[in-house]
Structure formats: C-alpha cells, structure tokens
Amino acid sequence: xxxxxxxxxxxxxxxxxxxxxxxxxxxxxxxxxxxxxxxxxxxxxxxxxxxxxxxxxxxxxxxxxxxxxxxxxxxxxxxxxxxxxxxxxxxxxxxxxxxxxxxxxxxxxxxxxxxxxxxxxxxxxxxxxxxxxxxxxxxxxxxxxxxxxxxxxxxxxxxxxxxxxxxxxxxxxxxxxxxxxxxxxxxxxxxxxxxxxxxxxxxxxxxxxxxxxxxxxxxxxxxxxxxxxxxxxxxxxxxxxxxxxxxxxxxxxxxxxxxxxxxxxxxxxxxxxxxxxxxxxxxxxxxxxxxxxxxxxxxxxxxxxxxxxxxxxxxxxxxxxxxxxxxxxxxxxxxxxxxxxxxxxx
Numbered sequence: 001x002x003x004x005x006x007x008x009x010x011x012x013x014x015x016x017x018x019x020x021x022x023x024x025x026x027x028x029x030x031x032x033x034x035x036x037x038x039x040x041x042x043x044x045x046x047x048x049x050x051x052x053x054x055x056x057x058x059x060x061x062x063x064x065x066x067x068x069x070x071x072x073x074x075x076x077x078x079x080x081x082x083x084x085x086x087x088x089x090x091x092x093x094x095x096x097x098x099x100x101x102x103x104x105x106x107x108x109x110x111x112x113x114x115x116x117x118x119x120x121x122x123x124x125x126x127x128x129x130x131x132x133x134x135x136x137x138x139x140x141x142x143x144x145x146x147x148x149x150x151x152x153x154x155x156x157x158x159x160x161x162x163x164x165x166x167x168x169x170x171x172x173x174x175x176x177x178x179x180x181x182x183x184x185x186x187x188x189x190x191x192x193x194x195x196x197x198x199x200x201x202x203x204x205x206x207x208x209x210x211x212x213x214x215x216x217x218x219x220x221x222x223x224x225x226x227x228x229x230x231x232x233x234x235x236x237x238x239x240x241x242x243x244x245x246x247x248x249x250x251x252x253x254x255x256x257x258x259x260x261x262x263x264x265x266x267x268x269x270x271x272x273x274x275x276x277x278x279x280x281x282x283x284x285x286x287x288x289x290x291x292x293x294x295x296x297x298x299x300x301x302x303x304x305x306x307x308x309x310x311x312x313x314x315x316x317x318x319x320x321x322x323x324x325x326x327x328x329x330x331x332x333x334x335x336x337x338x339x340x341x342x343x344x345x346x
Contacts (some may be wrong), residue, residue: 001027008063008129009326009344011044014051017327022063022125026133031075033087033132033139035346036148037320038068040333041156042181042270044116044126048330054270056118065128065344066091066116067155069148072139079136086146087139088154089127090299091115107162107294114294128323130346140303149320150306152343153186153313157302158295160186163268164194166292167241171195176232176239176258178202179246179269180212180220182316182341187243187268188215189311200239202228202251205336214315223251232258236285239263247271253278261285268292316340 008022026032044064046053069088075081094101094109101109112119116126125132142151160183164170175196177184180203188199201212201220209220221228232238237260244252247269255265256278265287282289295302305311318339321329323346333342 001025004032004131006130007323008125009065009323010061010063011047011051011058012061013058014049016051017048017064017330019324019326022129024129024131024133026074029076029135030133031079031081031136031139032073033070033089033134034073035068035070035127035129035132036086037152037343037345038065038127039152039156040065040329040342040344041067045330045334047118049334053118058118058123059121060123062116062118062123063125063127063129064116065126066114067152068127068132069151069154070127070132073131076136081136081139081141085139085141086144086148086151087141088151088299088303089115089132089134090138090140091127091155092294092299093124093135093138104296107296128326128344128346130323140300142303142307146307149317149343150313151303153316153341154299154302154306156182157186157190157306157311157313158299159183159268159292160190161298161301161305162295163187163243163266163292164190165298166290167243167264167266169195170241172197173240174238175199176202176242176255177212177217178223178242178244178251178255179248180205180208180217181245181336183268184208184243184245185211185215185316185340186311186313187245188212188217189313191243192216193305193310196241203246207337208340211315211340223254229254229257236261237263241266243268245269249275256281256285256287259285259287261287264288264290266290266292313341318342320345
C-alpha cells in the first residue's frame with residue numbers, strides 16, 4: 001500500500017470550502033492519476049451552497065468533483081494502461097454484483113459509489129485534487145492531441161448521450177429541449193448529432209438561449225412567452241421528442257401538451273421532486289414518459305465524440321480557475337446569468 005499527501009478541494013458544509021491537504025492511498029491493482037482539470041457540476045454547487053445535493057447530506061468533509069481528466073502516473077502492469085497516458089475518468093463505481101448490474105443497468109445500481117457524492121457514509125471523495133486513485137476500468141484513454149478542456153466535458157455529455165438513447169431513434173425527428181444549461185445545451189448538440197432534423201430550446205435566461213443557439217438550436221424561446229403555447233399545442237402537439245433538462249415544475253408539466261400524439265418525453269432535469277402532472281392528456285395521446293439517470297457505457301462514447309470533434313462543447317466554457325481559487329470558481333458557477341460551465345485547473 002502506497003500513500004501520498006495532495007492538495008484537494010474539500011467541502012465541509014454550506015459555503016465552507018477549503019483547499020488543503022488530503023491523503024490518498026493505493027495498491028498495485030489501482031491507478032494513480034495526476035489531475036489536469038475538472039468541470040464544476042450542479043451537484044458540486046449544491047454541496048457548496050447548501051451542504052447537500054438532493055437527499056445526499058454532508059456528514060464529514062468531502063473532496064468535490066466528478067467531471068475531470070488527468071495523466072496516469074502509475075498503473076497495474078496487466079491493465080493495458082501506462083504512465084503518461086491522458087485519460088478521462090468515469091466517476092461511476094457500480095457494484096457489478098447485484099441483479100441490476102448483471103442486467104446491464106449499472107447506472108441504477110443501488111450500491112453505486114459515485115465520485116464526489118455524499119449519498120453513502122463514509123462519503124466517496126471526488127476528483128478535485130492534485131492526484132486521485134481510481135480503478136483501471138474507470139480510465140478511458142484519449143488522443144494526445146485532444147484538448148483536455150474539451151475532454152473534461154465527457155461526464156455531462158455521457159449523461160446526454162444516455163438520454164438520447166432513452167429516446168430511441170431521432171432520425172428525422174423534431175425535438176424540444178426545455179432548459180438550456182450545460183446539460184440542455186449538450187442534449188441539443190447530441191440530438192443533432194444523432195439525426196434530429198430540428199431542435200428548439202427554451203430557457204428563461206437570455207444568456208442560456210444564446211448558448212442554445214451556439215450549440216445548434218434552430219430557435220430558442222422564453223417559455224413565459226404565451227404565444228408559444230398556442231403555436232406548440234396546435235394539432236395535438238408539435239414535437240416528436242421532448243427532453244426536459246431544467247427540472248422546473250412548470251416546464252415538466254408543459255411538455256405533454258407540446259408533444260405530438262405517440263411522442264416521447266425524456267425527463268433528465270432534476271429539481272422539483274413532485275409536480276401536478278397532466279396524466280389524462282398523457283394517456284389519451286399515448287405519450288411515453290421516460291426517465292434518464294446518469295449513464296452506462298455512454299461515457300466512453302462521449303470521450304470518442306469529443307476526441308473526434310463530433311461535438312464542440314467549448315461555447316459552454318465560461319471561465320477557468322486555478323484550484324486555489326475554488327471558492328471564487330464555485331461562486332461564479334452558481335450564477336446562471338454569468339456562467340454555464342466553469343473548470344478548475346490543477
């Protein structure tokens with residue numbers, strides 16, 4: 001067993017983040033990775049602002065971060081990995097033993113140990129540190145010439161590719177995406193990359209609507225515009241597939257009316273735990289409501305899409321901060337009117 005003291009970004013409670021010493025240890029079966037950079041996610045912001053993310057409440061200090069890339073420093077001899085390789089790190093650690101994992105639904109594993117999550121205690125530390133220790137299976141190598149700031153979008157893009165897969169074949173489909181934050185914008189790009197004919201976006205933020213257009217949306221509207229409902233509900237609904245990426249109760253409830261009879265709604269935005277939902281119209285239009293949570297093998301797909309340039313996420317990169325300025329980075333990332341995705345450099 002080897003040990004190393006590294007600097008890490010740790011959250012201790014609401015608005016209590018520090019950059020300090022953190023000890024990591026690893027054995028010969030694990031991989032030591034020097035972290036290059038990582039993106040701040042909504043869950044990181046919730047831990048920073050509230051000391052919790054959903055039902056996951058901090059009980060002890062935890063290293064943040066699950067969107068990160070790095071360079072291998074040590075790897076097991078038989079792993080196929082080697083020192084110097086640049087890798088994206090899949091933060092998912094399913095048990096691989098339960099019936100759910102064995103059925104191929106590892107994203108739904110009830111024992112999932114997701115990096116940077118306080119769901120279990122002891123908490124699972126994340127990747128916002130100078131070095132991290134991971135399993136060989138979590139490492140996805142990428143081309144030396146690829147830009148680390150691009151590949152650092154692999155985790156959120158994997159979430160979006162999984163949502164696209166949940167929707168089925170998008171070829172020739174007209175698509176609506178509600179919520180044009182980083183996830184919604186990546187859904188726009190992924191839907192177009194998967195054959196959608198047209199993608200329309202909504203968001204209450206003018207800045208987010210502008211980003212949606214940069215990411216390929218044919219149009220982006222303020223959902224408070226009353227003329228939208230009149231236009232989009234005509235003839236039973238305008239869209240073949242709708243992706244709800246905001247988590248806002250009003251957006252969730254609106255989509256049945258906007259969806260064409262026989263169409264599909266994919267819910268991937270997290271926000272309101274309960275909403276008043278138009279079940280009657282859902283039934284008589286035979287609209288299918290499908291949940292989408294995290295990802296399975298889509299992480300490797302996301303790395304390949306980013307590596308090849310199939311999707312360019314850089315319009316979403318608002319700022320880069322040194323790890324020592326983590327508090328300022330989290331504060332900026334928390335402000336939807338000023339930032340989409342903020343990355344930390346280690």
